[in-house]
Amino acid sequence: MSDLVVAPLIVALLTAILCLLIRSRSQLQRGVSLLGGGVYLVAVGLLFRAVRSDADRTLVYQVSNWKAPYGITLVADDLSVIFLALTAVVSLAALAFSVRSITAAGQRLSYHPLYHFMVVGITGSFLTGDLFNLFVWFEVMLMSSYVLVVFYSGPEHTRAALQYTVLNLLGSAVMLLAIGGLYATTGTLNMADLARRLAAPDAYNVAVAPVLGLTALLFCVFALKAGIAPFQFWVPDAYRAAPAPVAAMLAGVVKKVGIYAIIRLYFSIFAVVTIPTGTGIEIGGQGLWIGTGAWSLVPSTGGGTFLAFFGPIILVMAVVSIILGGIGAVGRDDLDGLLAYSSIGQVGFIVLPLAVAATASPGDQLFQLGIVAAIIYSINHGFAKGMLFLVSGTVSEAVGSLKFNRLGGIVERDPVLAGTFFVGALSLIGVPPLSGFFGKLLVFDVAVTAQNTVGLIVLVFALSGAILTIAYLSLAWTRGFWGAPSESVDQVNMVPTLVAISAVLALVIIGLGIGFQPLYDAATDAANAAIDTQGYVDAVLGGTGA
């Protein structure tokens, strides 16, 4: 039964290889590519069902039957499958979109193999239970995305790709440094084993203070992948340079890999660790405390948990992302740029509840609620932003420009496309009954439940962020879609297939909002899976403590 865990990985890998082999037969290649995307969706669906009907709710696959912690382990639990489901749906839609929107020459140019290799990397990152393996999957994902970003190879594209590549190569080096250090201090790379050793540092002779520093280093890498401030600057250029379906994948799914890694590692693996007293800067023995509980101005004060250290950092990063992304988006004069900046702001909204959760102790209800909010917001943002990038791709395909001064009046030329954009925008703003409403509601709910200084800060910035979201999306709507058709819009026809694909995703968003309960249940289970460190350890290591 647990063989099912590798199914999505194998499907994506086989599709990629097959697409590479039949590169010369363009029609066939497109068919195989689409079919592969469909089978991937089915495989993920089966895995989703298998995990949810499993007694432990965790399926473990030991690669080549090398038992953890010696071999590489693939783990599928509620947390991984919910992100896999998002990947499957968004990637199939983006794939269908690219079959029509990428030129024939472009498709011959290895677009499909690259796309599927990117999916392989994403899938592996969600499934792996091994730190070094996570690095390898990250590289698989990034290598393909480098080429996809530079796909059109114009001057702007090479510049954006250079920036993106150099930054991520540096990120990879830093990640390797952190992983090597973690291996040297803890003596293991398996995540479950790591959790077990860190829970009893004395028994396994682990020095906790260096682990804290190394995890902070690792955190920078995940923040870079997720595009959280201050690591956000590569986002706008890379998203604008990439073909529309690739931008949809980068914003919708690849960003969530960073978020997933943060939740998995910091909220389940490292959450249990207590920083030994006497670490870092202490002023007056207590550190400079503000607010209540575990919040201190000097984060590395001893005695707190790892999360209490990361909490304030995540909070500042989230707040800066929201404001920076929001203001950046308001100032854009093209649709793609606006959406890219909006991505920075929306990721801020995703990590904001995580910052609140970090203030609570792992057993607390607030801890769980924060993770639930982050997951639901991620899922909603994945669908909505993915769809909005597809809409902008459709517009750019037909009109040949995304500058607002050349757009306008699309609502009269193509009401369906405009309606699709409207749904996506409303979902990002958070209007009921769309899924975005529940995402926003939960973020505010978390802030109110916290009832402390942090909650107040979160509330203030979430509100201003929400207002900024309304501002830039209504700007995009009025300048790009509303009003009388501009000269360049009036003469063109949108490609019906492309419009239909975006419309399908819009229906998914509406469906998720109206039938919200299953998504909420799945997200709650995912959060519980993240919290249940012991269950994860038992499932991976067989509960024997070997």
Place this chain on the structure above:
Amino acid sequence: MTEVVLAVVLGLLFALGTFLVLRRDVVRVTWGVTIISQATNVYLVTMGGIGGSIPILGHGGGGHGNVTDPLVQALVLTAIVIGFGTTAFALVLTYRVYQEHGTLDLREFGHEEWDGVNR
């Protein structure tokens, strides 16, 4: 003794890499990134402990006492292969940047107008 030498070498490599990454010339930036990733590989090797005997026991008569950790060497092999691919891509990209912009100086890169047309 080896540890001290290696630590100094690592420090120098990282310093050199950082210095190169901060240059204006794209080629130097690429070299800087390459040097940093190679330095990371060396660092990874040192994580397994230096000065132990060969990791594979029972072959060639080695393997007494303190054994070097073989896992880090496997990790480094993987990292080297990945690094090889990324370096090749970075160099090709550098050449392409030169073709597109006619310069390798980061400050002379024109900031082209984005109009969302992708072909």
